[in-house]
Amino acid sequence: MEGPQLTDPDKERRYSALFQQLDSNSDGHVDINELREGLHALGMRGCQGAEQEILRAGDTDQDGQLDFNEFTQYLEERERRLLLMFDSLDRNRDGRIDVSEIQQCFQSLGVQITLGQAKKILQSMDRDGTLTIDWMEWRDHFLLNPLHNMEDVVTFWKHSSMLDIGESLAVPDEFSKKEIRSGMWWKQLLAGGVAGAVSRTGTAPLDRLKVLMQVHGSRSCGRSMWKGLREMLEEGGLRSLWRGNGINVLKIAPESGIKFMAYEQIKKLIRGQHETLRVQERFVAGSLAGAIAQTVIYPMEVLKTRLALRRTGQYSGMSDCARHILRTEGIRAFSKGYLPNLLGIVPYAGIDLAVYETLKNTWLQRYRAGTSADPGVLVLLACGTISSTCGQIASYPLALVRTRMQAQASIVGSPQLSMLALFRHIVEREGILGLYQGIAPNFMKVIPAVSISYVVYENMKRVLGVTSRYSL
Template identity: 65%
Template structure:
């Protein structure tokens, strides 16, 4: 394998067109003078070269200047030249002691800039995934060989997918915000990632909206009968037709953009408060800054949360859209009605985000410790699994607060007076429905997690390719 890589990298990095042509011809399976995604996949596989998921699509997207979905010889050569320049810059920036080699300690320091703290043992395993000669260091040739046909340009990209990201959208807005490097901010990559994540969230929430509405209905009407998932969906269709299954989803999607923007801005401000000049956030500081940013964002968009709940539990014809809902609430209940349930909602951020982050870090470290012998790449299934489990655990911890929040948001339109406080509602639910009453609606909530995570991940990856990330 190493000899194949060495031969290929020598061909790619030699300045003569003959060497580039030799490599191009190997990949041009049908000999039409162009390389498409399928040929790139087949050619790299035939040469014994493993690349990351979606790497071929990103290579073609990066080099395809005339946008015909293929790479001709000129585009292919230009891509390799540009890619090698990026690899050289990344290698030099990592090689802090300028000895021409990258060591485990340098990998650890680099990952700290992403807010990722790993042990020396983990850094050794990441290093071994690139170390072809067994010296426990990576020189320029090994670095170039490893990344020759990998769109990742630096060591950060190897574990960037391990960064706990909000891209895995499950419909809740309590996660720790994304963190971006200075390079991403300078190049504008951050807004492309936020846009991709927002689009992924919109598609994911729309796809799972019927289950989300059913969850809200069960939370609010929990004590009235033993509605299960099938009968609940049937009742909603009977009352308002198929379209009623998506009632409230419009607000749920619209609030993604302002909430994401506010969370990102607030997170950057709180980070400055917790770090000195040039300092980096540890896990604890990141959790505190992220929780505060989440609380700030939730405060700014909370009226939309209330409207989403009111629309979800409303009967057909009760409201004529989001603005009519807002108008009726303001007229009948006043401005403060838009912040009903605010306290349990804010309190729910701490257990959700804390447990979500802690479980994710634990699962990540366990995988790296046990399985990262040849590569630090966890693969899509491991990534989705860790994100799903950690999010589910976070939901379990915060669900009673989420249920009380939803009841408080809806009680004026459903239960009428008297309007109970958070403590009053808690006592009422436990007295009438028992402790399990605090978990009404959790079945459809859990049922939507896996499809929501899967949809958001697929859409996010497709959007990244389209935006050239």
């Protein structure tokens, strides 16, 4: 069967209807704001920056807006480019794209997906339920999506069709070859680092309250969070609420960088350089990368706990605290609590990943719109928040024991116990609930932390010129 042609007697009518839909004020021109709002109304929420790309390519007279002639010329050029992409996908030249051809397209670019995953992608464009994509379905789906070649399309499918999974503290981001070659990966890491710094600073008082309740468990039984906050203010004033936050922010850069580099190397060992990891493999690679990063930066974790617990005037700063620990307790003090910290990575990463994937796929199967497989930012934030909460519930006892071990030498009269002995000691004196001291302020900071991170992350990406990727 002959492939599709660009001859279309209804083309001018289609272009005119689309232009009128975008030209909300009916002044005969479409500006950047109208493009942004129009693309959002058309369901193109997964293509941040598309309006700038369309305006840059179509605005031939450089007046900052598109008239109908410029808009028509842009769409004609888009259709020509889309036809070339369609023809490259339609390998058997029957005028339709099926699931096997989508799978072959991924394989030709070094990415392995299953037929089930290819079917998900196809269903996001299939309007007539034939489980194939004809030229008109392909054209209408991508007409205002400024992708330049099949590698861009595959990357878009891989992220926006949710083949990739949401990110957690334990599973690093997975960047494409194009993003790594272009240097986009470091912009993503920088945006994430700034977002993390702002988020941690904003929720630092809750984080310090959590550490105090974890360490002073038996003495804090019955102590309300508000009373704990008042005690911190009375002891050290407003600034005391941010004790330990400085090093908490400083460790973001080395931890993220080490985790990313380790993840890339482990990924190559597991599946090869050009392939995408399955969920189980991401869990293994992410856990190992997290363990490596934690091993390298763990002394900073000990310092963070000690600085959060310090009394007013006890240390002049981070270096003074480190020298004091080294002088009075020796180098081994910087590894206290390392074992429960390492063990906590596995339940956190596994449960976080499994719950996120389950919630996301359930939403896609039940509520996915007919024209898009993108669940949107709010759904992904909700999935990430719930999955992170579940992961924290499972790993929290290990986190509490880790913090207690990190703080043992700084608490007068505190026994120096091993991990298992400390578990028994807490359960005997405080009961099972003693393993969850401080979990309330920990949960209270999840939603603001995620929200702050997302807002700052998106704004940083705009500043750095990074296109949107729905990975949290």
